[in-house]
Amino acid sequence: MITLSQIRENPEQVIQRLAIKHIDAIATIHQILDLDDRKKTAQKKLDDNLSQSNAIAKEIGIIFKQGKAADADLLKEKSANLKNVAKELSSEFDRLKEELDALLVALPNVPHSSIKPGRTAEDNEIIRSSGEVFTKEAAPLPHWDLSARYDLIDFGLGSKITGAGFPVYKKQGARLQRALINFFLDQALAAGYQEIQPPYLVNEASAFGTGQLPDKDAQMYYVQLDDLYLIPTAEVPVTNLYRDQILKVDDLPVKNVAYSACFRREAGSYGKDVRGLNRLHQFDKVEIVQITRPEYSYRTLEEMVQYVTGLLEKLELPYRVVKLCGGDISFASAMTYDMEVFAAGQQKWLEVSSVSNFETFQSNRMKLRFKDETGKTALAHTLNGSALALPRIVAALLEDNQTAEGIRIPAALIPFTGFDFIK
RNA sequence: GGAGAGAUGGCAGAGUGGUCGAAUGCGGCGGUCUUGAAAACCGUUGACCUCUUACGGGGUCCGGGGGUUCGAAUCCCUCUCUCUCCGCCA
Incomplete structure (x- = not known):
């Protein structure tokens, strides 16, 4: 499949070349770029969330080692809340990724610049x-x-x-x-x-x-x-x-x-x-x-x-x-x-x-x-x-x-x- | 087909539910030494995604998928594959 970077770097060229294979990819390419942007945003949110959860888990680990297990309850609750949000963020991210992949997989390869636009x-x-x-x-x-x-x-x-x-x-x-x-x-x-x-x-x-x-x-x-x-x-x-x-x-x-x-x-x-x-x-x-x-x-x-x-x-x-x-x-x-x-x-x-x-x-x-x-x-x-x-x-x-x-x-x-x- | 064991970085091989992307050895790369090489010694050495002009961050990955937990390479379920034994067989 065509690489995302190929599309990101020169979407117009991809569209033009696919036209040589008689594929009208204008809508698809723009959809791909849009989905990619949204996917990145979703990933950033998710990563930040996971980062916080990771930090809390580590903190709890230290508290446990010090034998003050009771002090961890507040952090546990905080982590649980983060996890609820993470679930939504994660499924949003997965959904976008799937949608994006489905579009990418269906696109044929871009022909070489020397290929002539014949039909048969x-x-x-x-x-x-x-x-x-x-x-x-x-x-x-x-x-x-x-x-x-x-x-x-x-x-x-x-x-x-x-x-x-x-x-x-x-x-x-x-x-x-x-x-x-x-x-x-x-x-x-x-x-x-x-x-x-x-x-x-x-x-x-x-x-x-x-x-x-x-x-x-x-x-x-x-x-x-x-x-x-x-x-x-x-x-x-x-x-x-x-x-x-x-x-x-x-x-x-x-x-x-x-x-x-x-x-x-x-x-x-x-x-x-x-x-x-x-x-x-x-x-x-x-x-x-x-x-x-x-x-x-x-x-x-x-x-x-x-x-x-x-x-x-x-x-x-x-x-x-x-x-x-x-x-x-x-x-x-x-x-x-x-x-x-x-x-x-x-x-x-x-x-x-x-x-x-x-x-x-x-x-x-x-x-x-x-x-x-x-x-x-x-x-x-x-x-x-x-x-x-x-x-x-x-x-x-x-x-x-x-x-x-x-x-x-x-x-x-x-x-x-x-x-x-x-x- | 039946029974059992296992799957960890390029390879080999540790790993107690907590700071493990993961000890150690080999290999690779760089260096010291050498006329050169070897040996020895020192250092370094995974992939992918992402944020940032940059410096530098964050995330994911210990066969695949799912679950338990604040936290999983480590526990549970499931699938796939590999090995051993039995059966069948070119």
């Missing part, structure tokens, strides 16, 4: 494209036809044992999937990331920390019996590893990579690009997470984009880098780049990675701080990105490398698959 994905800015979009076949097939032809993925079987959106990978399809996971992890390791294997279920505090709660609770599967959420991305457990921590400067940057299955309910998205692997309830993803000092976070963001496009180049996939506009950027993000690959069979660009800088939005929620060389503590910046999401990569690999004889495997992947052709 149509308005996103294409930063760069990798060369030509190739189509070797005259009439390339979509991956769902290819995976049926070569028996790689069985959607019907997944529906039978679970439901729609839970495909079963088979034979070379399953091996390709495993090869990609290993390839991505090895690449990340070589780039200096530390490997993590996180839990796939998280508690409420974790889901809140990265911003899934309370905003996107309909997106997560919830296990009611144990009050746990299935992770929609490894970002949630891997970032929350550092919740309530004060890191040393030497610990930064934290660079973690994790493979995990991801679970998304995708409520409300039925009928929209849901064919084949395009949108699933369960999918595999390798995620990179970084925690940096504020002054380095945007450099890190660019570096992460470079890293991800490097992967796409090794996979020989045509891609483009898209910078999201205000209307398309997520609740928690200050800046996001999407990487898209071209799937020849569908003649469509598919989003395979989303790399974001959250600045202090997540770290403020989870109290993730670092102590600089002068001994001052400050909120760290958090970033993450898919590197990469498997299903759409598989879709593009199948569609873009199809030939009449079968499907070619890119050279970089062959050591991991153990085969160079799908027949």
